[in-house]
Amino acid sequence: MTEKEFISAIKKHIGIIHKILYLYVDDPEDKHDLKQEIQLQAWKSIGKFRGDSQFSTWLYRVALNTVFTYKRKQKITTDPLEHHDSYAENKTEQTDQAELLLRAIKGLHDVDKTIITLHLEDYSNQEIANITGLKANNIGVKIHRIKESLKKKLNPQAS
Amino acid sequence: MTELKEIWGKLDQNGPIDKGIEESEIRKALSSDSLGFIAKLKRNVYQKLFITVVLTVGLILSIPFIFPLVSQILMSVLCAAYVLGSLLFYKEYSILKNGIDMSQDILHGLKDYYFRIKRVIHYEEIICLILYPISITSGFLFGMKLANPAIEVMSGPYDWVILIVSILVLTFLSDRFTKWLNRIAFESYLHDLKNHIEELED
Numbered sequence: 001m002t003e004k005e006f007i008s009a010i011k012k013h014i015g016i017i018h019k020i021l022y023l024y025v026d027d028p029e030d031k032h033d034l035k036q037e038i039q040l041q042a043w044k045s046i047g048k049f050r051g052d053s054q055f056s057t058w059l060y061r062v063a064l065n066t067v068f069t070y071k072r073k074q075k076i077t078t079d080p081l082e083h084h085d086s087y088a089e090n091k092t093e094q095t096d097q098a099e100l101l102l103r104a105i106k107g108l109h110d111v112d113k114t115i116i117t118l119h120l121e122d123y124s125n126q127e128i129a130n131i132t133g134l135k136a137n138n139i140g141v142k143i144h145r146i147k148e149s150l151k152k153k154l155n156p157q158a159s
Numbered sequence: 160m161t162e163l164k165e166i167w168g169k170l171d172q173n174g175p176i177d178k179g180i181e182e183s184e185i186r187k188a189l190s191s192d193s194l195g196f197i198a199k200l201k202r203n204v205y206q207k208l209f210i211t212v213v214l215t216v217g218l219i220l221s222i223p224f225i226f227p228l229v230s231q232i233l234m235s236v237l238c239a240a241y242v243l244g245s246l247l248f249y250k251e252y253s254i255l256k257n258g259i260d261m262s263q264d265i266l267h268g269l270k271d272y273y274f275r276i277k278r279v280i281h282y283e284e285i286i287c288l289i290l291y292p293i294s295i296t297s298g299f300l301f302g303m304k305l306a307n308p309a310i311e312v313m314s315g316p317y318d319w320v321i322l323i324v325s326i327l328v329l330t331f332l333s334d335r336f337t338k339w340l341n342r343i344a345f346e347s348y349l350h351d352l353k354n355h356i357e358e359l360e361d
Binding site: 003007010011014015018019021022033035036037039040041042043044045048049058061062064065066068069070071097098101102109110111114120121122130131132133134138147150 | 164177260261
């Protein structure tokens with residue numbers, strides 16, 4: 001892949017990097033540095049992209065490896081849903097629901113965040129296993145557990 | 160879960176996620192230095208290797224001009240320690256030089272990172288046992304000689320006892336100090352990596 005093709009692919013899939021930055025990083029300086037680092041690591045590893053998987057799948061792997069091995073200045077410690085004032089009022093608004101879901105996912109542990117994000121992005125259990133290194137037969141169990149945890153966070157009255 | 164997927168699908172419309180990127184920003188990222196932990200460690204080790212090699216060459220070139228013989232012997236011991244230190248720093252550098260494959264799965268990427276850093280820490284601790292006590296002791300003795308050239312350093316058994324005791328004490332203190340510095344530099348980071356590895360292996 002030439003540099004021009006790589007830049008074009010990054011522009012097309014930049015949403016992946018932005019989602020990962022939102023979910024895993026709070027500190028603005030970390031966000032800026034990681035955004036740059038993910039692109040750099042992707043370019044350095046581009047020789048290993050053989051085209052047998054989609055570029056988006058490969059980019060997820062690079063981005064998540066970069067985030068997991070990066071020494072972040074600040075970890076996400078508080079529940080991002082705690083201070084969301086419009087949590088009950090705007091439940092019917094689709095975009096607010098999406099934001100609530102995003103915040104609920106943001107409050108999970110890093111590995112759980114990875115699994116549920118990939119699942120919501122329509123990756124199969126086997127693909128998730130290939131990206132994470134988890135055993136494929138564990139993925140379903142973990143997704144179920146994470147789903148229950150998210151439901152409790154999004155509907156505390158119901159639970 | 161289908162409902163959650165539908166909600167997730169609405170994310171791109173409006174929300175807190177940034178949109179788009181300029182080509183100039185991508186090009187800048189591609190030409191920047193890596194900010195990764197191992198890349199920073201590699202630069203740090205390279206600087207230490209460079210300084211150690213320069214000092215080694217300087218010491219070797221100055222041996223013929225040092226008198227008396229006992230000072231030459233001390234200087235030679237110091238040189239040998241620096242040569243060994245250089246080799247060990249080079250070994251560290253070569254461990255870090257080969258980049259980690261960031262396109263492998265997360266579990267193996269984390270394990271690669273974790274074990275590579277552990278190996279570097281191991282070499283740092285060996286270097287501290289070899290290089291620093293001998294450097295400090297030699298520096299002390301040379302300083303004594305420079306302060307009072309009339310005194311014949313290492314002329315009697317008492318001087319040798321002081322030298323050996325100094326090396327033993329300084330070796331112990333260097334080992335403790337290096338382990339403490341490594342704990343500050345690496346412990347919390349390695350702890351996070353290990354936690355992630357255990358979660359993925361669970």
